[in-house]
Amino acid sequence: MNRPIIPRSPLRKNGKNNNGSFIRDITALCEQLQLPNSVKDAAIGLNSPFPLRISKSFLEQIERGNPNDPLLLQVLPQTLENSKVEGFSDDPVGDLSNSVTPGVIHKYRNRVLLTVTGACAIHCRYCFRRNFPYNSENPKRDNWDSAINYIHQHSEIEEVILSGGDPLMLELENLSELVQQIEQIHHIKRLRIHSRIPIVAPERVNEQMLTWFDKVSLPVVMVLHSNHPNELSTEVESVLNRLSQRGVRLLNQSVLLKGVNDSAETLAKLSNRLFDIGVQPYYLNLLDRAHGSAHFEVSAKHTQEIAAALQTLLPGYLMPKIVRDQGKSSGKVVLCLESL
Template identity: 45%
Template sequence: MIPVASTPLQQAQETRWQALWRQAVRDPRELLALLGLETQAQRISEAAARQFPLRVPRGFIARMRHGDPEDPLLRQVLPVLDEERVVAGFELDAVGDGAARRGGGVIHKYAGRALLIATGSCAINCRYCFRRHYPYAQDTAAAAGWREAVARLREDASIHEVILSGGDPLSLADHKLAELTDALRAVPHIRRLRIHSRLPIVLPERVDAGLLDWLRGLPWPATLVVHANHSNEFDASVDAAMAKLRSIGITLLNQAVLLRGVNDSVAALATLCERGFEAGVLPYYLHQLDRVVGTAHFEVSDARALELHAGLSATLPGYLVPRLVREIAGQPGKTPLAQAASGTAAAV
């Protein structure tokens, strides 16, 4: 991810969420010390931390279990030696983003919708990130005041939905988001806006009056897809953020990634779906891991994933069961894992 620096003047003008973001922990040893896990320092990969630096907000750290080296939230963010393993089949671009780049931060894979790499910045660097090797410095929509990105969207009248992604689009200041959506208003064929963001989960203070004002003023129906992988990621502060978003009519969905050692049990997945629903968030996707270099230690086999999903379907009502999918480069949508495993593509 692109690192974020700020000047003293900017720091004086920053909002509370920006100040908390700037205070995020970036040293793996500091993270372990905060959790009473100094003896686990031998697990840290210095090479992985250089290639993809640690970044985790202190509020998210507060949800981790003190003294537990296997805490499911810690596992998602700590750079470990397993990331250095070279594993066949794991690539730099596992989902075909490169082939779908259209310039100006626009990625166009699926009919009717296009994705904007709004920024390369995130509030948290998740070790399983499928864009951990993405060339953000060369291709973000915020560059040049969004002009190239908006021009690309205007050229293709088949695009009815714009998806803001990154990085994390909500890491942008409210005025930058407003610049983009003000420009998009002039594109008549856009009907819907979707935002994919982890910030309301890892830094719920981002859902403040300024963000709500921006969302409230949008001319299109808006859906916010948040990203939580474990029920412990929800707490009272996240619940409050979700309530604010629901109060202005935002549709809230959750996407999760199936991760070994994090949520690879029926009990963990069921609790995640139920806890999210308590916060007003409906399960959307459960992604099979994208096979990106450095992430093999998170992989759950397809057979086990299907078994877990069947167990989840037998445990929860249908509306609380996310779709189990894999992204296959070149396919026109996410592919249900059952079809992917059998070799038949039925995109959703």
């Protein structure tokens, strides 16, 4: 498989991009977070085309001087990622075997997913698409033509999912152009957006973007991605409120991650906080086994203990469905306690 080339922003010498919103340099990160040299040492020697990238807003939520901060661990490159572990692959959920035209993944009969960009505001080290070939699987390469034609020709498709990367990293003009074309297709009933932007770079959801949401004629479901209650700042809350006011339905999916959120108390806190800010807990995904992410995997036994404890802490409507993606054509399955 080709290695991905993630679109990058021009860098200044201090490791930030030209608008100062991202950190991409381990030394700058350690300085800003007052981390010991051992953190930097553990990252040096990592041989990965998936570089460090953290938004300023996410950085602000990380505790200074704490190398085990649960938000830091999600984005901190470590040489551990070099290990090749059996059962892990570059395409753990079968994206490529379900790609019908570049950047269009048709796995489930009535919905289709577009990988509209490879760009993200942060690089989550456990990402299941960390090795995805965004260059070749790019639906924008012909101005969306093949993707739109494919959707037109498949009247069984009712929902288009914009994914990536992060679709809200697209220039608004590009996003708008794509969505206008989707809106013209009569059999499309819903638009779904998978995005971590409102959580990790809420400032990007600005007035211009909110005004654009007002104009979208399809019902919009936004599946957010938050793994830990510390990610949900008051700024995040305010942006989510404004999206809700525009009729955007908000759901959240998380990934169960060792050292980050592998405790029932943390996950219960997350669900409660999501409810308080108007977001429905939706999925708790077990780790998709992408090369470089093995150190995040939680054992089956511990997963079972967490799930059992979580059920006692949460009312049913706040309990996320625990799911595993089986890859290839079988897709996601919802797990019950006995099958974990």
